[in-house]
Amino acid sequence: MKNRKSLGQHWLKDRDILLDIADSASVEGVNEVLEIGPGLGTLTSALFQFFDKVTAIELDDNLANNLPKSFPGKNLQVVHEDVLKLDLGTLDLPEKYVVAGNIPYYITSPIIQKFLHAEHRPEKIVILIQKEVAERLAAEPGDYSTLGLSAQIYAKVTLGPLVKKEFFTPPPKVDSQVVILEPLETPLASETTMSLIKLGFIAPRKKLIANLAIGLHKSRDEIKAIFAKLNLNENARPADLTIENWCAIEKELKA
Numbered sequence: 001m002k003n004r005k006s007l008g009q010h011w012l013k014d015r016d017i018l019l020d021i022a023d024s025a026s027v028e029g030v031n032e033v034l035e036i037g038p039g040l041g042t043l044t045s046a047l048f049q050f051f052d053k054v055t056a057i058e059l060d061d062n063l064a065n066n067l068p069k070s071f072p073g074k075n076l077q078v079v080h081e082d083v084l085k086l087d088l089g090t091l092d093l094p095e096k097y098v099v100a101g102n103i104p105y106y107i108t109s110p111i112i113q114k115f116l117h118a119e120h121r122p123e124k125i126v127i128l129i130q131k132e133v134a135e136r137l138a139a140e141p142g143d144y145s146t147l148g149l150s151a152q153i154y155a156k157v158t159l160g161p162l163v164k165k166e167f168f169t170p171p172p173k174v175d176s177q178v179v180i181l182e183p184l185e186t187p188l189a190s191e192t193t194m195s196l197i198k199l200g201f202i203a204p205r206k207k208l209i210a211n212l213a214i215g216l217h218k219s220r221d222e223i224k225a226i227f228a229k230l231n232l233n234e235n236a237r238p239a240d241l242t243i244e245n246w247c248a249i250e251k252e253l254k255a
Helices: 016-023 042-047 061-070 107-114 131-137 146-152 190-200 208-216 218-227 243-254
Strands: 032-034 053-058 074-081 100-101 122-132 153-164 176-183
Touching: 016 042, 016 100, 016 122, 016 153, 016 176, 016 208, 032 042, 032 176, 042 053, 042 061, 053 061, 053 122, 061 074, 107 122, 107 131, 107 146, 107 190, 122 131, 131 146, 131 153, 131 176, 146 153, 146 190, 146 243, 190 208, 190 218, 190 243
Parallel strands: 032 053, 032 100, 053 074, 100 122
Antiparallel strands: 122 176, 153 176
16 A cells, blocks of 8 residues: 555554564553554564554554555454544543554654643553654753653653664655653652743753843842752753753742
8 A cells, every 4th residue: 555645644564563563552451452543563563462452543544544454353442543643531441551663753752741741641651753853852861852851851762673764665755763761650740840840941052051141131140149059050951851850940930
């Protein structure tokens, strides 16, 4: 079946890689997976090696109609819907479920945010995305971004298998990588702190003190005093600070 470029469709057919992704998604005692963008069903087939039921969300009408024909006798539910518009409450999901999928690059961030902030969150989110974006999600101090921090506040983030572009049909322009997100029971920071982080990244390459002074309408000396009290380098840029650093700054601003 011909891919639709507008939907970012690239088919992954390597059986070993697909099984690695499905295995990464498995959680003891969890029998159902919500698959995003099943496409031709190659990952769906691998997921059935680890799960009893697959609920597949597919936007492409042709693919949604054809998918059940490939899995006769399997416990497969296909939902023809845009995952970003889908009300998860309308799905008959069990108390514990996981999310898996080969995600179009352009909707990576909104999909992650949707499930990390869902009322009924999954036990794990395992998605194949653009390698560069995967690395940003799992970044460490010095390479942080709002995307990475917004994910790591709500989940433990680790990288899975690297998938070279030649394993796809048609090949995308870049390599992909699996990223594994395990939602935390309690977020590491508040929404207020997240708002401060976004403010700090208004100019990522500039010194954080300057960004905060402008964004908070405070003098640089006021922000410098907070940095000195917290033993933070006054030359630090937004990408250098940990979640704990941001929480400490937010606390001092409230004091």
